[in-house]
Amino acid sequence: MNAYLLPKTVGDAWQTVPPVIQRHYAVQEGQGSSLVGVMTIAYPHFMLPLIGLISCFGGLVFRRGSNVHTRVEKTADTEGVLHWHRTLRFPDGKTAHFRSQMTYQTEHELIETIRYGFGIRLRAEAEDGRLVYRSQGHCWQGAGLRITLPDWLLLGTATISEQALSADSFRLDFTIRHPWWGETYSYRGDFRYAKTEVESKGVEPLPMA
Template sequence: MLGEDWHRLGEVIRRHYFLRAFSDDSICVKGVMREVWHSAIAKCLIPPARVFGALVPYRGTDVPIEVHYNVRPDDGTIHWDRVFHFAGRPPFHFLSYMEHVGGNDVIEFIRFGVGMRLKVTAEDGALVFRDKGYIWRMFGVDVPLPLGLLLGRAYIEERPVDAGRFSMRMTLTHPLFGELFRYGGDFSVGD
């Protein structure tokens, strides 16, 4: 998807995303989220978001996490199972899958066909995802959704730390209410 820009990514990021389309490749990375946070305003969005399997509903610091990635050989999509281990709670699974839709664009889907269109770039060794709007896939048609008015814009990056570790951060920032959600931490990529 990145073409020649693939080589602009840090080596640890390339190792992390070695997954080949239409294969049965998989990888698990483990780490600690230094912070998982949402604003007081965003707390109102969490109940409906949980119906769709979106947004982490808890706050915490130093939250152990593992992320299981696997490619589906039948359709080439990458599936994520992000497992957050908040103290005193059962593991929280944030499930999604990503589909390449042309050029540097992907859509990350949650339940019921709701997705976020993202532009993917390589910047200073990091893999960066920038929100291009939300959609609802109905009967094979991607219908734009004005969810950006509620959630704001997403920014996600995975940045090399050293040969075996990378940092990750995600923010949802609303134009009027500022930052609504954020989480970030460090991960290790095993050999």
């Protein structure tokens, strides 16, 4: 098994991804990494029912907000699966959690799964010094079956971009856009690597300097 999931998925073009982003995914079996940052989460009011339903399956955070302090922790298991745990603290002190797992499928494609076998197919590529994911449909896996739904049946097509800002920080932009409804969900923010044990394990991440 390749030590790292994303180099295997992206292929030779991985070498064009900035080191600060490569490091983000350099998680071997039994290891972990931690990032801290501040995000803004937005979606239109008319999307509340659908986003609320999706959140029941562990997908997306069902709350808008700005200045949302966020910690992202990743670990890798013996099967090469990358496990994500995102902890978001809102200005009023309330927290939200978002967990998922990334699994290799073929070159340039992986699946990110949430609860109950639901997930999203993602195409991962290096583009102009950025790491970019684009959704290729949603899916449900169970009992040896896989059912795929086109993006337009839900919120639309997701695009995730990670762009280097410095040697130890990068900008994340996650946007879902529907062909009829426009932008239906987004979260954006700047992240850096946790430098101290307090930042790595504490409840509240520190903002970008």
